[in-house]
Each structure stands twice: as C-alpha cells, then as structure tokens.
Amino acid sequence: MSGSDVTRDGVRGARPDREATTGAVDGQGRRGRDRREREQPMVPRAEFQSYYGKPVLNPPVWESPDVPGYLFLGGLAGASSVLAAGAQLTGRPELARTGKVAAVGGGLLSLVALVHDLGQPKRFLHMLRVFKVTSPMSVGSWLLAGYVPLAGVAAASELTGRLPRVGSAATAGAAALGPAVASYTAALISDTAVPAWHDGHREMPYVFVGSAATAAGGVGLLGAPLREQGPARVLALLGVAAELGVFERMRRRIGMVAEPYRSGRGGRYVRAGEALSVAGAAGAVLGRRSRLASAVSGAALVAASAATRWGIFHGGMESARDPRYTVVPQRERARAREAAAGA
Structure with a gap:
C-alpha cells in the first residue's frame, strides 16, 4: 500500500x-x-431486567390469603362497629346485633390472619413492647390490641343480655376506634416501596374506608330484617360510590404504575370487585321490599369488598416484581426535576 x-x-x-x-x-x-x-448501535436497546438475577425491588414476603384477608377483615370489623353503634342509638336492635357480631368476628379473624402471616404469636406480642407513631405496623398492632377486646365485650353483652351499661360503653369505644381500624392498613401498605401501593398513598385510605363501608353495609343487609336495613343500605351505597370513584381517580393519577390493577391477577380481582359492587348496589336499591334480594345484594357487596382487597394486594405484588414500575417513574421524576431546575 x-x-x-x-x-x-x-x-x-x-x-x-x-x-x-x-x-x-x-x-x-x-x-x-x-x-x-x-x-x-453497538449494543441492544436496554430492557428492564433484573441485575444478575436479582430484582430491582424485593417484593414483600407477605402471602395470600393471610395478608389480603387481614386487610379485608379489619376493614369489615371497623366499619361494622360504627354501623352497630348507629343502629343502637336509633333503636334498631337486630341491625346492632348483626354489626357487633360482624365486628368481633372480623376483628378476631383479622388478628388470626396477621399472626399466622408473622409465623409465631410472640412476634405480635413483641410489637406491643413499644409504641412508635411513625410506624403504621406499630400503631396498627396497638389498635387491634385495644379494638378486639372492646368489640368482644360489646358482642358478648349483646348476645347474653348481661351488663348492658358495660356493653354500651364497649360499643362506643369500638365505634370510636372503628374508622382507624378500617383505614390504617392503607397507611401500612402505602408506607412500603411497592410502586402500586406507595404511589397511591393519597387515595388509598379513602379506597379502604369505602371498601370497608361496602362490606359492613352488605353484612347488615344479610343479617338484619327489612324494617331495620335503612342505615346499612345507605352505608353500602356510600361505600360503593367512594370505593369505585376514588379508586378510578387513583389509577388515573398514578398512570402506568396502575397497570397491575388493570391486568393480570390483580386486574381480574379488581374487575370482579367492580362488577359485584355495581350489582350489589343495584340490588340494594331495587330489592328494598324483598328479603331474598337484600340478602343476595348483601352477599355481593361483601364479596366485592374482598375482591377489591385481593386485587390491590396482587396488583401491588406484581408492580414490585416488574422493574418497569420502579425505574420508569424514577426517570420521569428526575427529568421533571431537571426541567424545573433549567426553567
């Protein structure tokens, strides 16, 4: 050359x-x-994959049905106590009895599900050694420890007819703690790094309270006679409206992070919950003169609340497994900060 x-x-x-x-x-x-x-390009386009087989985010070790059952039953218990107290004040004894039994049953089963997920009962007792306001788990443990005995005393007094004044005081105490018991689990899951839970922290407590009201209203329609079902029907309709409306607002606000609530296992549960909520609400309105129709709509409302909690649980777990829901929002926030700084 x-x-x-x-x-x-x-x-x-x-x-x-x-x-x-x-x-x-x-x-x-x-x-x-x-x-x-x-x-x-000398290298292929980057894909959202794990690093040496490790996920970007470690999913929670919580399992089904313990944790979604814990979320659902706690909400049912808390809202049922509020319904029972209102029924007692307005002279609806059968509805009050139904609410008190549902409250103690839901509270006990919720506590059992939590302890079973923890693995050993002493782990729950260890959480009561301290009280930490900044820890939703610590606050929730103390709430359950105070709520379940009150709900138990209220139900025992109602069923046996003994110590009515003590039972009334316990009913009022359980109703005072009821809203916190129904909503603190939303703060518990939102305080994690799971994208679909954490990004929805603004609306999640309202979704949980609406879902709890739906379940408690459904139990009231199941157990109370027609002449006493008015408050349960109103509570159920308000719960359905809050649950569906706020949930949809949350999904629109968090954008792509809400995809697991529309697809996969979580999406199937959420869609089932929405269908059952609409059917139960329609039955509660149209079946006001039929005991059978009220019972069927009540069962649909309880199932709708449970399906929503299962859908939220599985949707969150899926968002933790897929690195897209962690990486993409982080990059979008970083670009937004850079643009704001440049402006």
Missing part, C-alpha cells in the same frame, strides 16, 4: 471492519451527515 492509496474516505478498495460508521465522512467531505441514519 502506497501513500496514494490513502484518501480522505479511507484506504482505497478496503472496507472498514464490521462496516464501522463512527467518524465516517460522506463523498462531499461533510462529516457526520444524518448520523442517526448511518450509525448502527
């Missing part, structure tokens, strides 16, 4: 290795014209 074989376009008659285009010059001597079309 002589000096005359070397030109501005490279060695005459020779092809660059692997047809490299970096630093190429076109025939007119203009360097890098339309580089996007001429250059070929």
Whole structure:
C-alpha cells in the first residue's frame, strides 16, 4: 500500500471492519451527515431486567390469603362497629346485633390472619413492647390490641343480655376506634416501596374506608330484617360510590404504575370487585321490599369488598416484581426535576 492509496474516505478498495460508521465522512467531505441514519448501535436497546438475577425491588414476603384477608377483615370489623353503634342509638336492635357480631368476628379473624402471616404469636406480642407513631405496623398492632377486646365485650353483652351499661360503653369505644381500624392498613401498605401501593398513598385510605363501608353495609343487609336495613343500605351505597370513584381517580393519577390493577391477577380481582359492587348496589336499591334480594345484594357487596382487597394486594405484588414500575417513574421524576431546575 502506497501513500496514494490513502484518501480522505479511507484506504482505497478496503472496507472498514464490521462496516464501522463512527467518524465516517460522506463523498462531499461533510462529516457526520444524518448520523442517526448511518450509525448502527453497538449494543441492544436496554430492557428492564433484573441485575444478575436479582430484582430491582424485593417484593414483600407477605402471602395470600393471610395478608389480603387481614386487610379485608379489619376493614369489615371497623366499619361494622360504627354501623352497630348507629343502629343502637336509633333503636334498631337486630341491625346492632348483626354489626357487633360482624365486628368481633372480623376483628378476631383479622388478628388470626396477621399472626399466622408473622409465623409465631410472640412476634405480635413483641410489637406491643413499644409504641412508635411513625410506624403504621406499630400503631396498627396497638389498635387491634385495644379494638378486639372492646368489640368482644360489646358482642358478648349483646348476645347474653348481661351488663348492658358495660356493653354500651364497649360499643362506643369500638365505634370510636372503628374508622382507624378500617383505614390504617392503607397507611401500612402505602408506607412500603411497592410502586402500586406507595404511589397511591393519597387515595388509598379513602379506597379502604369505602371498601370497608361496602362490606359492613352488605353484612347488615344479610343479617338484619327489612324494617331495620335503612342505615346499612345507605352505608353500602356510600361505600360503593367512594370505593369505585376514588379508586378510578387513583389509577388515573398514578398512570402506568396502575397497570397491575388493570391486568393480570390483580386486574381480574379488581374487575370482579367492580362488577359485584355495581350489582350489589343495584340490588340494594331495587330489592328494598324483598328479603331474598337484600340478602343476595348483601352477599355481593361483601364479596366485592374482598375482591377489591385481593386485587390491590396482587396488583401491588406484581408492580414490585416488574422493574418497569420502579425505574420508569424514577426517570420521569428526575427529568421533571431537571426541567424545573433549567426553567
């Protein structure tokens, strides 16, 4: 090869290795014209995958049915105590009895589900050694420890007819703690790094309270006679409206992070809950004169609340397993901060 074989376009008659285009010059001597079309990427486009087989985010070790059952039963218990207290004040003894039994049953089963998920009862007792306001689990443990005995005393007094004053005081105490018991589990899951839970922290407590009201109203329709079902029917309708409306608002606000609530296992539960909620609400309105129709709508409302909690649980677990829901929002927030800083 002589000096005359070397030109501005490279060695005459020779092809660059692997047809490299970096630093190429076109025939007119203009360097890098339309580089996007001429250059070929040397590495494939990055995909959202794990790092050496490790996930970006470690999903919670919580399992089904313990944790979603715990979420559902606690909400049912708390809202039922409020319904029972209202029924007692307005002279509806059968509805009050139904609410008190549902409250103690839901509270006990919720506590059993929590302890079973923890693995050993002493772990729950260990959480009562301290009280930490900034820890939803600590606050929730103390709430359950105070609520379940009150609900138990209220139900025992109602069923046996003994110590009515003590039972009334316990009913009032359980009703005072009821809203916190129904909603603290929303703060518990929102305080995690799970994208579908954490990003929805603004609306999640309202979704849980609406779902709890739906379940408690459904239990009232199941257990109370027609003449006493008015408060249960109103509570159920308000719960359905809050649950569906706020849940949809949350999904729109958090954007792509809400995808697990529309697809997969979580999406199937959520859609089932929505269908059951609409059917139960329609039955509660149209079946006001039929005991059978009221019972069927009540069962549908209870099932709707349970399906919503299962859908939220599985949707959150799926968002923790897929790194897209962690990486993409982080990048979008970083770009937004850079744009704001530049402006």
